Amino acid sequence: MTVTSTGTATVSASGLTLRYGGTAVLDDVSLRLQEGITGLLGPNGAGKTTLLRVLATAVPADRGAFTALGHDPGTAAGRLTLRRALGYLPQNPGFHPDFTAFAFVDYVAILKELTDRAARHREVRRVLEEVDLADVRGKRIKRLSGGMRQRVALAAALVGDPRLLVLDEPTAGLDPEQRMRFRDLVTRAGQGRTVLLSTHQTEDVAMLCHRVIVLARGRVRFEGTPAELTARAAGRVWSSPERDPGARAGWRTATGAFRNVGDPPEGADLLEPTLEDGYLLTLDDTGTEAAR
Amino acid sequence: MNDDTHAHGDTGRGARDDTGRGARDRIGPRGAGAWHLGEGDLRAYERGELTPPLLWSADAHLAGCAECRSRLAALADPVALDAAWERLDAELDAPRPGLLEGLLVRLGMADHTARLLAATPVLRRSWLLAVTAVLVMSAAAADTLRTPDSPTLFLALAPLLPLAGVALAYGPALDPTYEMAVVAPMHGFRLVLLRTVAVLAVGLGVNGLATLALPGYGLAALAWLLPALALTATGLALMPRLGPVLAPALTGGGWVVFLMVTVTTRHGDGPLPPFTAAGQGTAAAVAALATGLLFLLRNRFDSVAPAFTHHSHGSTL
Structure with missing residues (x-):
């Protein structure tokens, strides 16, 4: 079922299909995202991570198309412009373990084309403060807890004040206290942005999201508000x-x-x-x- | 520092903390050393014109020297001074660059480029030590098992090491931030090239040093160079199609098989065909062709490698 959305779509996808071998991991996926936090629910193997990778421009779909923030990632220019407005937190974010939190976010900031040293360092300070990690900015990442590492990864995604945030199961593996703290951060990060949050925890959606998409076997099974899903x-x-x-x-x-x-x-x-x-x-x- | 930088007793109180306080508030009891920033450096600092590594020295000194901070305050207008304090705050938070990164900056490389290279996994000490050990052993073995015309074992092995280094410098195998890098606006091909040049420079340098351990062979001991370039360029050119593991593995495997075939079919004791003049010419042609192909395929480095996608299919959907 697809519930028609009345808000302005910031991301609009149509017929996204991606096959690995003979398996359709994404099967004719169409969706619309609006400003605010949208939860992507689905069981393991539903295609959530693949969908997020496609929307984050990490992998192209075999068929179908999407536009995000008015840009077409099917063209080199559109992809570049979209990437400049994108924050992506992968499912298993990797770190250079010998980097400090500051150095790691600084590294990602360089990848995001912030080459002016002073401006870049100001931005790194800003995002580390935004995720409440200013006090441990000088600590090596390998000495941080799992929750703190996840916040470092969120800080990296927030560099450059992206308008589109794609977060792949950011609360997975966190203990309840860390999960609550992370949800608070995501709520703050979602203000004024379009956020797509993949999760298999309905609590995340109930507490964070104003819209929800259910994906199963590579297809969209529901798109609407949490209240409509509950109904x-x-x-x-x-x-x-x-x-x-x-x-x-x-x-x-x-x-x-x-x-x-x-x-x-x-x-x-x-x-x-x-x-x-x-x-x-x-x-x-x-x-x-x-x-x- | 400028010539007018002068020796002086310690009047500073510099130390940092992790409380998030501003630079002005977190001046501690430690000294900044027996010198002071010169007038010219202070003015350049106030205008934001100092560049690393001089900037780092100035930051570190200002954090600990009350006198220089007073002189800076006298030089600057309030708005510019606030900007300078903000810059100092950010600099104090910034990590000290490591050995490699600091060296690259001192050699004139932009600090952001040096940071990208410092994050190259195969430029880490453990990898470099392993490469050096392998080459020293192969050079020693070549010297011990002295063959009349060329150090065959060394020549066969040496081209594989830069190939392996380049292959592992970019891609999901060793780069933990690979997926973040792919979706970043910085073009993937630029990162590949940067790291390739760096790893090649190190790899070829280590190979070159090992070559010096074989003076008896003269120029014949350098016959690894063109095959190394050919293998590296071929491995990179195949990477967008085959992925960062399979492409270099097939290239390296092909090189080994080719050598084995030439060993079993050759007549006499001369050097193997790849290490003759004709073989070297062929290697140069392959290197040029593969480099051209790599350039044509540069946009293919803009999305995740096939091997990464397939691997992830099974585990993280």
């Missing part, structure tokens, strides 16, 4: 003492009762749906194994 599960979530064999998915909750999603039986004890319920039902509707 998909309205009247389709119920509680029972044991797992309901008729449910599409069910799991025991902290109270000991089972939470079931699917088509409830007559007289079922209906529950208020959550974003996760809507997400699971969307996956199940597409036959995705992860929903079961």
Whole structure:
């Protein structure tokens, strides 16, 4: 299903298809992004990272096209202009371990064509302060915690004040406290920018995003607001003492009762749906194994 | 520093901290040394015209010398002085350049280019030590197993090392920031060329030093040079199509197979065909052709290499 968006699209993709060998990793993907944070939800293997790489101009699609911030990355000039306005945090950002946080962000700033030393260093200071890492700027990256490294990578993505931020599972592997802190940073970073945030955690989407896209088996299965995704599960979530064999998915909750999603039986004890319920039902509707 | 820089007792209180305070606030108790910035240097600093490494010296000194800071304040108008303090803050945060980076800047290279090269994985000490060790051993072996016309083992091995170095200087195998570099506005080909030149200079330099260990062979001991250039250019030209691992691996493997074939088919004790005058001419032609092809394919370095994409398919989708 595609929910028509009324806002102005900053990124617009149509028919993106990419095959590796015989497998379509992206299969006719069309989407629109607006200013603000859009969550990209999907199970492992859904094609999220590949889609982000295409939108970040790291790999070209076999078919289809997209424009971002008014630029066409299909041309060398458009790609260069877009890259100047792009911040990208890959799924597994690599670091030169002997670099300090400052040196690493400085290095990325050079890659972003900030060649004037004084101006570049001012920018590095600015982004490190933006991610609350000013105090550890002189520490070697190998001595920083996982959460701090992720913030260093976010700082690198923020160099040059990009208008489009592409973040690939930035909260993966972080403990709850680090995750909350990172979410706060992303919320701040999302102001006045277009942010596409890939995650497989519905909490990230519920707390951060004003729009959400669900990707499964390389195809867009839902595009709309988190409230609209949640609404998909309205009247389709119920509680029972044991797992309901008729449910599409069910799991025991902290109270000991089972939470079931699917088509409830007559007289079922209906529950208020959550974003996760809507997400699971969307996956199940597409036959995705992860929903079961 | 200028000639008017003069020796003086220590009046400074310079030290940095990590609290994010401004440079003016974080002057500590340590001294800046028994000298002061000259008038000309201070004026150039105030105008933002000092360049590294002189700029680094001035930054370090100003952080620790109250007298020079006072003289700077007297020279500068308030707006320019604020800009200078801001610049000093940023400089104090900046890391001291490493040995290689500092050396390159002192040789006249722009500081941002030096930083790009310093991040080249194969310019790290461990890699250079390994390359040197291999070459010393092969040169020693060639000297020990003295053959009449050419140090065959050394000549066979030496071209592979620059190839390996260049292959590993850019790409996902050893460069942890590869994916970030690909989507950065700096053209990938420029980064490749920069690192190629640097690694080639180091690799060929080490090879050259090893050649000096074989004085008995004269110019014949330099017969590795053109094959090294040919292999490196070929490996790079194939990289956009085959990826940063397979391309050099196939090129190097092809070189080894070619040598083995020539060893098994040659007659007499003369040098192997690649190390004869005709072979050297062929190597030069291959190097030129591959360099031309590389130039034509320069835009292909603008997206991630095939091997990286395929590898990632299985693990990080």
